[in-house]
Amino acid sequence: MQHLLFRRPAGLVGLVILLANHPARAQTDSSASKPKAASDSTAASSVGGLTPPPAGLPSAEFETYNINGNGVRYTAAVTGLYTTGTVERVYFSTNHTGNLTVKRWQFPVAASFSYGRQDGNLKEREWLLLTTPDYRIGRWKFYSLGEYEISNLRAIAHRVVVGGGVGYQIYADTTNSEVALSTFFLDENTSYDSEPPLRRNVTRNSTRLKLRLNRGAFSASTLLFYQPSLTNPSGDYRVNNSTVVAFKLYKHLTLNLTYTFSYESVVVRNRDRANSTTSIGFAFSSGK
Numbered sequence: 001m002q003h004l005l006f007r008r009p010a011g012l013v014g015l016v017i018l019l020a021n022h023p024a025r026a027q028t029d030s031s032a033s034k035p036k037a038a039s040d041s042t043a044a045s046s047v048g049g050l051t052p053p054p055a056g057l058p059s060a061e062f063e064t065y066n067i068n069g070n071g072v073r074y075t076a077a078v079t080g081l082y083t084t085g086t087v088e089r090v091y092f093s094t095n096h097t098g099n100l101t102v103k104r105w106q107f108p109v110a111a112s113f114s115y116g117r118q119d120g121n122l123k124e125r126e127w128l129l130l131t132t133p134d135y136r137i138g139r140w141k142f143y144s145l146g147e148y149e150i151s152n153l154r155a156i157a158h159r160v161v162v163g164g165g166v167g168y169q170i171y172a173d174t175t176n177s178e179v180a181l182s183t184f185f186l187d188e189n190t191s192y193d194s195e196p197p198l199r200r201n202v203t204r205n206s207t208r209l210k211l212r213l214n215r216g217a218f219s220a221s222t223l224l225f226y227q228p229s230l231t232n233p234s235g236d237y238r239v240n241n242s243t244v245v246a247f248k249l250y251k252h253l254t255l256n257l258t259y260t261f262s263y264e265s266v267v268v269r270n271r272d273r274a275n276s277t278t279s280i281g282f283a284f285s286s287g288k
Helices: none
Strands: 003-006 071-083 089-102 105-118 121-131 134-137 140-151 156-172 178-192 198-215 218-228 237-248 253-264 266-268 274-287
Touching: 071 253, 089 274, 140 178, 156 198
Parallel strands: none
Antiparallel strands: 003 266, 071 089, 071 274, 089 105, 105 121, 105 134, 121 140, 134 140, 140 156, 156 178, 178 198, 198 218, 218 237, 237 253, 253 274
16 A cells, blocks of 8 residues: 655745755655555645646746736746766756736746756656636636646656636736735646556645736746645645746846745655755746
């Protein structure tokens, strides 16, 4: 029978933006408490839902294009790292976002891929495809959501998420800075790359806080998610964060510093509860 590990997060997670790329890291303490076994294949799931992907989508751009008009926008970001010596580390990530805005409707799509090896061993091989079409009425947004995910870090063979929700823009100004809250209900189906094979289905609530600041050539944004299971909120929940600091170099080119963090209270054995990545790379955008 497949075993799972449970633990509440301890304290606050410090978010430090570094000018280098880190390998993903985690804190797993299976000796601190006895692992609990899943009673069947429908037990609570691990990560997913409306979350920043492992490589970190440029949240300063995603679903915020052309808020006052119609048009198409596309962005692409690439990060790469190779180190050798005592530890050999290879890491690559690329993120792509596109958005079509027609009057009150927005149709954003985002794709992310990251790949990493350390001392010849595969660490990251993460795929994510995410779309969150929305309809705007004043400060309100009404969302639908679709997601497909594959993750070597979390032993996810594939995950499909569908859902919907509502959001409210608490603050906005002429610089396109904003504070917004949203809440979703998500149906999540996951197949794990485990032996024996494990499949799970869980319904979640996802509450998101979105902050964005623009000051001339500088912008910063963060997305913070809390995603408990509706049937077991204290034992099965996730906390996710994606933070992007961007410096505009030219009209369509920015330098992005990205930090992503995810914590899962329920994981497949031998997989980490916490993962984080800090990276620096360039982003290109086009469109209106």
